[in-house]
Amino acid sequence: MLINRPELYQDESLSSYLYRIARANYSTIGVLFSRFGITRADWLKNIFSNDQVTNLSVHLKKNKDDLLRRTYALNNYLWHDNLDTYLLRNRMKFCPECSKERVYHRMPWGLEPVSICLRHRSLLIDFCPSCRKKIIMDQFMTGGCASCGFRYLQTESISILENSIEFEMQREVQAALFQSKSIFQELGGLNIIQFLLLAKHSFYLLEGLPAFLGRSNMKIRIFQNRFNGVYLNKSSMEAYSYTFWMYKDFPYNFHYILSEFSKKPKKKLYAHKKEFEKLLNLVDFYFVKTAYEEFWVEELEKGTVRRDLSIFKQNQQLLVRKNHFRKEEIKKLTGMSYPKINSLHNSGQLDISLKKKGKTKQHFIDKSSFLRLYEDRKNYINKKETAEILGIQQGSISQLVKDEFLREVETGHSKQKLFLKMDVKRLLRESRGVFNPNVEGIKFYQVLIKYSVNGLSIVKLLKYIHQKILNPQLSIHNGKLSDIWFRDDEIIRCIDILKQEKQRADGMYMQDVMHFLRIGETKMKRLMESGQLVPVKIIIWKDGRKRYLFNQEHVLAHKHSYSNDPVYREGR
Structure with missing residues (x-):
């Protein structure tokens, strides 16, 4: 009986109280x-089951809910499945000034986000000042380090200035932890879970950057700054x-950090950037996403x-926001060569400005002037596109x-x-005629194939269509020439x-002349020998045979002049 x-x-904390109960009843904590x-593991972590707390409340004659509140049950502080990582395991930290008043374990000392005692404005100590061993609950309660014998009450405080960013941060964080207040009211307010999640991803931006809070010669080491x-x-x-x-004076400070972050070596930059951007998929951080996108658009x-x-790959619409294009972008978009782009600039059709980055020169093309040119380009097509429209x-x-x-x-x-x-x-x-679902006849390309030997070509077909000699019909609505x-x-x-x-x-x-004049071959040869009809061209075939071509006007004139000649009639 206690x-x-x-x-x-x-x-x-309940663990601290149980230790003092054991000492008050001349017993060891092990007996309890x-x-x-x-x-012992439960006690060191200050995490107890519901049944354990129920049993303790009966024997200690204390309210069960009050005892439960003094444990690190997750639903007491951090209402998220993954946030148990913010609880200290098998170790603790303490405020030297608080311990000088009374030696017991305070609840905030077991939470990783709590790093300052606000009442005494001092940094919480988490390692033995003498041997650097971590501080464990029972050693703290007994007052000394088991490794080197250092008495914790002799620990000197490390003061934190009340007007420092560290103190301001802790004041906001602890108010969110213990009073359910919001952080960053000017951004709409974040609860403690949202802030810790924001910090978790933001660490990837900060890691390795030059320290800007009073330590200009150092770099921020978040993932590497551990001991044991x-x-x-x-x-x-x-x-x-x-x-x-980073999120104060938003988005000014945020953009400053991104500017420094963009200077990281490419390998680290892309790896850390990928981790940070996971935050942007969460609806609670839309304000971060917007400012983040604005920064990269400005950098572009x-x-x-x-x-x-x-x-930009994830959100192509961001590219619409920028006011300039680079030369290489224009070349990729339009296929224009650099000399052509320069020629358009010299002719006043494109506005190009020159910017120097070290020894490198970069040419930026005004978006509005390019879009005017690009819109006009839509009115023109090349041969390939023309053929596709016509269907030839x-x-x-x-x-x-x-x-x-x-x-x-x-x-x-x-x-x-x-x-x-x-x-x-x-x-x-x-040129394509009218639609007729019951069309009959011969199709466009079949005509060209079948009658090409007769000299029928696309140009001839179009000519006869426009002369109304041909009246094409379409087998489909709004067809091409190939559908005629x-x-x-x-x-x-x-x-x-x-x-x-x-x-x-x-x-x-x-043969055509003989047919036209209605004469035989003998008469034809006599006319040729007499010089009355002389061929204008003689074609000799490979086998030696000859073909004679006669001027059509001469043939017509001959027929008109000698139509009543007896010799001519005799020849007929």
């Missing part, structure tokens, strides 16, 4: 463990202080980073230009001449026209 029950102090089924694998309390205080400062404008940075082979485009169905124009967008898209679409619209159908009789008519055109251009073969 006869003596000492006073339970307001901020005392056995009686209540408590392990344990995070030092002083290092913890500094890490949280840097984080706290300055030319210090490239558009292939992960932040690219090689046929040159013939359309030669016969003036299309007109090439010089622009500032390409070395090659281009076509106005509206002209190409108009040609298609005027023609009537067979109209195609035959075109073949006859081609034949006549060829005769006028090249001449009439002797």
Whole structure:
């Protein structure tokens, strides 16, 4: 039976109280463990089960809820599954000034984010000042280090200035921990869980940067500043202080840190950047995401980073915000060469400014001037795009230009001449005919294949379409030239026209002349020998045979002059 029950102090942990109960009843803490089924590990961590606390409350005649509040049950302080890492395990820290008043373990001393005693404005001590061994609960309660015998009451305090960023940070953090107040009210307010999560990811930005809180010759070491694998309390205080400062005067300080962070070696920068950016996926930190994106957009404008940075790959819309493009971006977007870009600048079509970064010169192109040019570029297309719209082979485009169905124009967008898209679409619209779901006849490319020997080409087809000799029909709505159908009789008519055109251009073969004059071969030879009809061209085949071509006008004139000649009639 526990006869003596000492006073339970307001901020005392249950482990501390159990130690004092054991001493007050002339017993060791081990005896108390056995009686209540408590392990030493539970006691050192100040974590007890519900049944253990229930049993203790009965024997100690104390309110169960009050005793439970004095343990590090996670739902007392840190309501998150992963935040048990913020509890000190098998060790503790203490305020030398508090211990001189009364020796007992205060609840805040077991929480990693608490690093300062606000009442005495002193740093909490987590290692023996003499031998640097970690401080354990029972050694603290007995008053001395088991390794070197140092008496903890002799520990000198390390004062923290009340107007320092460290003290301000601790005041905010402890108010959030113990009074459920918010941190950073100007940012909408963060609870303690949100702040710790913010700090966890922000450490990746801070790690390795030059110390800016009064230690200009040192670097911030958060992940490396440990002793015997344990995070030092002083290092913890500094890490949280840097984080706290970073989000004060937001986003000015935040952008300053990002500016320093961007100077890290690439390997570390990309690794740490990836870890920090995990924070941006959480809705609670949208304000951080916005300021973070703004910073990198500004850096892109300055030319210090490239558009292939992960932040731009994840959100392509960020690229819309910038006011300038670099030369290489324009080349990639448009295919224009650097001399062409310079030529557009010299002609006043592009505004280019020069910026120097060390020995490197960077050219930045004004976004508005580029967009004007780029929008105008949409009105023009090249040969390949023209062929795709018309539904014909690219090689046929040159013939359309030669016969003036299309007109090439010089622009500032390409070395090659281009076509106005509206002209190409108009040609298609005027050439493809009408839609007929029951169309019959022969298709566009079948005509070209079948009658190419007769000289029927794309240009000839378009010519006859525009002369209304051919009346094309479409098998599908809004089709291309390749979707056109023609009537067979109209195609035959075109073949006859081609034949006549060829005769006028090249001449009439002797057989055609004989047929036209209605004479035989003997009469034909007599006319040739007499010089009345002389061939304008003689074609000799490989086998030696000859083909004679006669000028069509001479043949017509001959027929007109000698139509009543008896010799002519005799020849008939």
